[in-house]
Amino acid sequence: MTVESFHPPVRTLMGPGPSDVNPRVLEAMGRPTIGHLDPVFVGMMDEMKDLLRYAFQTDYELTMPVSAPGSAGMETCFVNLVEPGDKVVVCQNGVFGGRMKENVERSGGTAIMVEDEWGSAVDLNKVEDALKANPAAQILAFVHAETSTGAISDARALAELAHKYECLVIADTVTSLGGSPLKVSEWGLDAVYSGTQKCLSCTPGLSPVTFSERAVAAVRNRKTPVQSWFMDLNLVLGYWGGSGKRVYHHTAPINALYGLHEALVILHDEGIEQAWERHRVNHLALRAGIEAMGLSFVVDEASRLPQLNAVSIPQGVDDATVRSRLLNEYDLEIGAGLGPMAGKIWRIGLMGYASNRRNVLLCLGALDAVLSDMGAPIHSGVAVGAAMKAYQ
Numbered sequence: 001m002t003v004e005s006f007h008p009p010v011r012t013l014m015g016p017g018p019s020d021v022n023p024r025v026l027e028a029m030g031r032p033t034i035g036h037l038d039p040v041f042v043g044m045m046d047e048m049k050d051l052l053r054y055a056f057q058t059d060y061e062l063t064m065p066v067s068a069p070g071s072a073g074m075e076t077c078f079v080n081l082v083e084p085g086d087k088v089v090v091c092q093n094g095v096f097g098g099r100m101k102e103n104v105e106r107s108g109g110t111a112i113m114v115e116d117e118w119g120s121a122v123d124l125n126k127v128e129d130a131l132k133a134n135p136a137a138q139i140l141a142f143v144h145a146e147t148s149t150g151a152i153s154d155a156r157a158l159a160e161l162a163h164k165y166e167c168l169v170i171a172d173t174v175t176s177l178g179g180s181p182l183k184v185s186e187w188g189l190d191a192v193y194s195g196t197q198k199c200l201s202c203t204p205g206l207s208p209v210t211f212s213e214r215a216v217a218a219v220r221n222r223k224t225p226v227q228s229w230f231m232d233l234n235l236v237l238g239y240w241g242g243s244g245k246r247v248y249h250h251t252a253p254i255n256a257l258y259g260l261h262e263a264l265v266i267l268h269d270e271g272i273e274q275a276w277e278r279h280r281v282n283h284l285a286l287r288a289g290i291e292a293m294g295l296s297f298v299v300d301e302a303s304r305l306p307q308l309n310a311v312s313i314p315q316g317v318d319d320a321t322v323r324s325r326l327l328n329e330y331d332l333e334i335g336a337g338l339g340p341m342a343g344k345i346w347r348i349g350l351m352g353y354a355s356n357r358r359n360v361l362l363c364l365g366a367l368d369a370v371l372s373d374m375g376a377p378i379h380s381g382v383a384v385g386a387a388m389k390a391y392q
């Protein structure tokens with residue numbers, strides 16, 4: 001057998017994640033591996049916690065990256081906070097709320113579901129009704145930015161409601177962190193997880209989390225041990241916690257953490273508010289082009305995520321053909337719809353490093369060219385100009 005090194009093509013990643021990785025991050029990941037208890041590495045970990053606090057806009061002591069992808073951050077929140085018999089109010093308006101339900105049930109809890117239509121924000125009135133009807137519920141869980149539909153929910157108002165009914169808040173911020181306003185401490189979110197491959201422009205595989213003191217107290221006061229050894233925060237904190245001696249828990253993904261550190265330095269240099277604004281401006285330009293073509297957005301203007309644009313596929317156009325032509329002819333990846341939205345929508349990501357003018361113009365130009373060539377019912381040749389005008 002002859003084998004060769006793997007050389008992936010260079011693509012532009014404008015789907016639901018992973019998004020384009022900043023070359024500075026890839027360069028940082030190639031630096032020499034050192035020991036995970038090396039004092040130099042431990043110093044980097046401490047700085048990383050501060051950088052994560054800045055990104056999350058939090059002052060919570062327990063802030064760190066879980067050594068596994070966003071789904072593991074989700075599981076870390078649920079397995080630590082949910083005990084057998086607990087009731088959790090779970091909001092579902094897309095794919096990821098469904099996974100929260102799974103997590104509650106696998107932790108031995110009961111999920112009280114608050115369902116909203118896919119593409120809509122979580123309805124605050126329905127949440128209040130559920131909290132009122134279930135005084136025993138101890139946790140409210142929701143997805144801030146639903147990547148499957150492109151809708152954002154009002155995390156601040158949801159947290160206010162939860163606290164009014166004496167519930168802790170678990171919030172999925174995988175797609176919002178770095179792309180949409182998120183103020184963890186000010187809003188009082190208690191257990192928050194995110195991912196590295198969306199608006200942080202880092203490689204996939206790490207999940208930043210942050211826990212309020214109330215959430216940490218709840219973990220410490222559990223009646224039963226956390227069923228997952230790897231995710232038990234009581235153990236993980238021996239390695240990541242405090243500033244004292246570090247105890248071996250698992251070997252940290254050293255080079256992946258160099259990458260995250262670099263991604264967070266880049267975000268810090270740009271400024272978190274500037275990053276939110278950049279995502280907004282590029283979204284408005286993409287939107288101008290999409291609408292000039294005659295295509296429409298799935299989500300109402302008020303709940304639209306700037307970093308994840310769900311666009312309805314025009315009648316008679318084959319979803320898979322368009323996406324494979326974009327990939328093969330333009331090295332451009334956009335996302336397909338999930339679940340009930342499969343074949344009906346495209347998901348165009350403008351996340352992190354990928355949220356820039358060049359990508360907006362490339363995507364509009366390529367989509368225009370492919371759809372025009374296929375004879376799709378669109379206004380041809382006007383999308384790029386409309387976006388350029390939006391930038392002026």
Ligand SMILES: *Cc1c(COP(=O)(O)O)cnc(C)c1O
Nearest residue numbers: 069070071096145147174175195
């Ligand atoms: C991507 C995503 C996840 C899962 O993250 P992975 O890194 O793929 O495990 C969870 N929630 C939301 C909202 C996401 O967009």
